[in-house]
Amino acid sequence: MLILTRKANQSFLINEDIEITVTEIGGDKVRIAIDAPKTVKILRKELVEATSANKEALENSNLELSQIKSILSKSYKVIK
Template sequence: MLVLSRKKGESIIIGGNIELTVIGVEGDTVKLGIIAPKEVEVYRKELYLSIQQSNQEASKNVLRINQLKEKLFKK
């Protein structure tokens, strides 16, 4: 993990096309601004993990449905 210190108004650049700027610091909370191309998805980590879990559960259900179809329509 790379650890950087930045002050309010300072930025870092990721991959040449993503800019992360410290907007403000209030107690334990840091406000960040992110400029990224539209095709780059940006999520809070807890939301990203929730989406991944939902997708994994959905894919398991699709596999179960396909297995049931195979059993029902087996000739």
Template sequence: MLVLSRRIGESVVVGDNIAITILEVRGDIVRVGIDAPRDVKVHRAELLAELEQTNKQAASPTDDIVASLRESLARRKNS
């Protein structure tokens, strides 16, 4: 990991077409601006982790859902 110190208004360039600029510093909060082409996805890490967890939960059926599906299938067979 590259670690840099930057002041407000200073930037870091990643590759040929991504610029990360420090916009504001207030206490322990830093506002960062990212200038990147539209085809480059930029996401906050915590949102990606949350999305991944949500997707895993959605893909893993709970016991209630499985039981409900079994009941529905059993009723269809008996109809």
């Protein structure tokens, strides 16, 4: 793991086509900007982990797809 120290408005590059810029530092938050080609997938780690956990829970579930749709339709409008 590489650890860098940057101030607001300073950047670093990944390869030659991805630029990460610290845009704001305040309190316990840092705002960054990522300039990358549209072909580069950028995902928040917690969303990837949640998606993975949801898939695993679904695979381990004994519910049929129709049962899942029924449960979801009670709380959300299901798009068919």
